[in-house]
Amino acid sequence: MPRIVLKTEIEAEIHIVFDLSRSIDLHKISTEHTNETAIAGKTSGLIELGECVTWRAKHFGIYQKLTSEITEFKKDEYFSDEMVSGAFKQFKHEHHFKNTNGKTLMTDYFDYISPFGILGRIVDKLFLKKYMTALLDKRNQTIKEFAESEKWKTVLDR
Template sequence: MVVRFECRTVLALSPSEAFERSLDIDLHMASMARSRERAVAGVTSGRIGPGEQVTWRAWHFGVPLSMTSRITAYDEPRCFIDEQVRGPFRSFRHVHRFEPTADGTGAIMTDEVEFVAPFGPLGRIAEVVLGPYLRHLIEARNAHLAERGTG
């Protein structure tokens, strides 16, 4: 079963700045410090771009996990998509959208995530836990981006 959710975050950044920061590997690692997430292969620092990939290693649920994702679509500064190439999910797709706020003073960043858990029928049980867990991770990352956009 495909699990889908969406997170919307208002940032005190232009859509272009929000787009750039969302592609910043170092900023991503800083936002995920609690899970000890590190870029270990591919683009491991600076900005990731179209067609490039990164392998992340992190600890989730007390288990070390690795996931390689690639930027599969890129429409600067409006949208980009990253998708799992190798990793713990049967599939994982993350659409990042950026648009100006109604008053033009910031950006609305929308994250659309869809994934299929591993483990076949047992994966349905995992999805009940993974959906809220992933939403929390993305909300924490977005709060980190929002904090960095106010100064």
């Protein structure tokens, strides 16, 4: 099972970074290049424990749907989302947050299993892991950009 680990240091308060990370609206902004939109479940605002969102996005030239659910949640520390249905055989994305000297360290653990057995494992090695890492990094850089400026106020209702 491939695992992607990303660490992003953000000069912002932990509660802002945590909320931006679970913002459906900011996720849409970070994935504009894939035409990603929330089409069912929680479609805007902050997603909470037990809530689901269904995304529609264009990856590799094909529109796909993916539904994930928030399965674990500890305010300002941790949450995870897991695929309910979609292109992967399985995935779990853990989001961890830690206050470090006035900054926030955001750590992502993305574990997934591709469909199609051995063929899926070959696709992982050839390009899928790199593609997913770039997608997650783009999301994290968007969170960082918004958190470190006043832009977060346009997404979060405070």
